[in-house]
Amino acid sequence: MAETVWRTRGRARRSTRTLRVRSSAAVLAVIVLAVLAVPPLVQLDQQAVDLGAKLLPPSWEHPFGTDDVGRDLLLRCVYGLRVSLLVGLVAALAATVIGTAVGAAAGALGGWTDRTVMRAVDTLSSIPHLLLGIFIVAVFRPGIWPVIVSVAVTHWLSTARIVRAEVLSLRGRPYVDAAVSGGASRWRVAVRHLVPGILPQAGLAAVLMVPHAMWHESALSFLGLGLPAHQASLGGLVQSGRGSLLAGDWWPTLFPGLLLIVPTLAIAGIAGAWRDRQNPRRRSELTL
Numbered sequence: 001m002a003e004t005v006w007r008t009r010g011r012a013r014r015s016t017r018t019l020r021v022r023s024s025a026a027v028l029a030v031i032v033l034a035v036l037a038v039p040p041l042v043q044l045d046q047q048a049v050d051l052g053a054k055l056l057p058p059s060w061e062h063p064f065g066t067d068d069v070g071r072d073l074l075l076r077c078v079y080g081l082r083v084s085l086l087v088g089l090v091a092a093l094a095a096t097v098i099g100t101a102v103g104a105a106a107g108a109l110g111g112w113t114d115r116t117v118m119r120a121v122d123t124l125s126s127i128p129h130l131l132l133g134i135f136i137v138a139v140f141r142p143g144i145w146p147v148i149v150s151v152a153v154t155h156w157l158s159t160a161r162i163v164r165a166e167v168l169s170l171r172g173r174p175y176v177d178a179a180v181s182g183g184a185s186r187w188r189v190a191v192r193h194l195v196p197g198i199l200p201q202a203g204l205a206a207v208l209m210v211p212h213a214m215w216h217e218s219a220l221s222f223l224g225l226g227l228p229a230h231q232a233s234l235g236g237l238v239q240s241g242r243g244s245l246l247a248g249d250w251w252p253t254l255f256p257g258l259l260l261i262v263p264t265l266a267i268a269g270i271a272g273a274w275r276d277r278q279n280p281r282r283r284s285e286l287t288l
Helices: 002-041 073-109 111-125 131-141 144-154 155-170 174-181 186-222 234-240 242-246 249-278 280-285
Strands: none
Touching: 002 073, 002 249, 073 111, 073 144, 073 155, 073 186, 073 234, 073 249, 111 155, 131 144, 131 186, 144 186, 155 186, 174 186, 186 234, 186 249, 234 242, 234 249, 242 249
């Protein structure tokens, strides 16, 4: 009887997990399609000001309404989402490459190199990410590339720790000991055995870092330190809609905020399934 109940619960949870993954993939596909298709298909200027149509509520003509100078909010949200996704993807990739290289070097070399590198990582981790990002962005003119550099430089630390721990785990495996005993060079062991073992963890870290980078860019833009004022970004749209929110106009703040939350949840759903696939033991324990 108990075994039947466990099997029923396991099937229900697997069905729920499959539904979550498919829903997340569908949401991400719609977001990517909107980001790629809407700007070239909709022949409208996102900067076009129409003071006679300012702060119009959502309607068929303006599904997300208009902002305080009459610009279509849906179009500006799509442009802002495109910027946030670009920053998130490029910054996450750069941070993953840096963190993977540093963590792999520390774990593979060991000794004083490992201790020195990890103490440097601990020192940088003690500085708040946002504070360090503000300092880096303030050195340059407002633009998308300073934001990408800021996010990448401040977000590789966690990846370095994860990769180092994975390398240390792989170094103790029997097949690595056999390769070393057989006379394989350190470079060959790293390329043939260590790097393939850390790539899944590094890839998962990169996927999870994308929404984190998007929120970091939005925070900088909200503070007025990210993109120029004329360029749409989700954080800048939320910041510009604060005054309207106090007056009872909720749409200039709600829709940019939703376009930050929805991709985050979708990416988290896919990353959770990826993590369960990498760790079958954890998945079987959750199924019981």
